[in-house]
Amino acid sequence: MKGSWHGSLRVRHTLMFGLMFLLAGSVVLGGVLILVQNSMDYSLAVVFARKLDKYDPTAEAWIAQVVREDEVSRQIILASMRDNLLFKGGLTLLAVCLVATAGAWWLSGRLLRPLNMITETAHRIAGRTLHKRIELDGPPSEVKSLADSFDSMLDRLDEAFAGQGRFIANAAHELKTPIALNRTLLDVAMARPDTSPQVLRLGENLLAVNVRHERLIDSLLTLARAEDAVTDRRPVDLAQLAGYALDVTAKAAVEQRVQVQARLAAAPVVGDPVLLEQLIRNLVDNAVRYNHPHGFVWVQTLAEAEQAEIIVTNTGALISPHEVPVLFEPFRRLTDRVGSARGSGLGLSIVRAVAQAHGGDALAIPRPDGGLSVRVILPRGDAARS
Known part of the structure; x- marks a missing residue:
């Protein structure tokens, strides 16, 4: 258990x-001791009384001597029987008590097994797995009714989360078409030879807004995919994915005047390469974006026997410990702390969703001098043997 x-x-x-x-x-x-003692008192009294009846009643001195001897003998016999019964009865009681306790342990385990199954299922749900059911077999009972009710609740929760994911994915796909059409119309309008400078500046601003919308839609699709079960699992190295992410964000780091330092050790895992690459991209992008000029970003990958980690740390504005949970909520940004609202507010939400979909988790710790250190822990799975 x-x-x-x-x-x-x-x-x-x-x-x-x-x-x-x-x-x-x-x-x-x-109770047995009391009954035995009373019974022996009565039996011995009868025996000794019959013994006295056989002798001359006029021999008073002899009778008194016999009574005293009989009383001593009776007390010795009673004490011996009482001690013998206490010793042997106590040992028997202890042995039977031990056997009964062992039987109670076995029987209690049998009776509580359905509750243990419910608890294990609840733990799997906490790990973001809604596809498991208790499916308790047995005759109708209170525990069977509880397990069936729990399975019905899981069915409704699973359907609700699946519907939410489908809605996000469908909405994102539907929004991609008009945004792509807007970008095409803006490109055509800006390419006309008679376009005025004012129209060109307006078109550039609208294109920038369009790019932000495209990134938001891509983030929504990634989040919806991450919250589903990961089906594409392959051996992949977090260090290699981190190298790709650093190459992609190198230009943004130069523009932000942020220095990036990396210490990439081999960190093999088994998972979805696309989702894991997006996870690392989001970590590095956030570390560069929410920084200050001449700041730093440190990227580290490492592996242990059972897990692999990637740690991304950056300088930046001070963040209170109680504000850290907000960072992992969708569409939540600390604009008053970092002074920027250029992101979509989905970066760290996607990071945690992808990590948990792979059986891991993401943790964040504020730095005393400002900035944040985000640590993603992933199980290595079969990667250590591949």
Whole structure:
């Protein structure tokens, strides 16, 4: 059984059953002792009374001596029987109590197995896997009803999340066509020889807005894909993907006057190369974009026995620890802190969604001097053996 022993329902049930059996057995043993002692008192009194009846009643001194001897003998016999019953009865009670406790442990495990299945399913849901069900077999009971209700809830949740993902993907696809048409019309209008300088400046501004919209749509598509199950899994090296991302953002780093330093060690994983590349691109883009002139960006990849990591750290504005969770929410940006609203607010949302879709996670820690350090942890899977 998974989980800590402290607070385990199975342990509590077993201890409670064992304690109740021990108390009940102790009461029974005490009652037996009382009954045996009363019975022996009566039996010995009868025996000694019959013994006295055989002798002359006029021999008072002899009778008194016999009574004293018989009383001592009776006390010795009673004490011996009581001690023998206590010793052997106590050992028997202890042995039976141990057997009963072991039986209680086994029976409690059988009874609590459906609850353990429900708990494991809840843990898988926390890991963003809504496709598993309990599917408890057995006769109708309270636990069976709970498991069936839990499966019905999972069905509704799975359908709701799938519908949300389909809506985002369909909306993004539908928006791509008019945006592409707008870009074409702007290019044609700006290419005309009689276009005035004012129209050219307006067209450049509209093209910049159009580019931002295209990036937003691509980000929405990536987010919708990341929140679905990852089906395309191949061996890939995070260090190689980080090198591609650094090449792509090199021009933006020069324009922002940001120095990029990299320490890329081999970090093989098994996953979707496109999604993982987008994850690293978003990390590096954010680190360059939300920086200050003459700032720095540090990119590091490393691998351990069971997991691979990529850590992207940048200088920039001060960020409070309580503001970090907001960074991972869609369409949320700390414009008052970083002084920029050029992003779509989906960068770190995509990072965490992609990481969790691969069984990992993304963590962020503010730097004391300003800026942020984002650490993405991914399981290596079969990459270590490939």
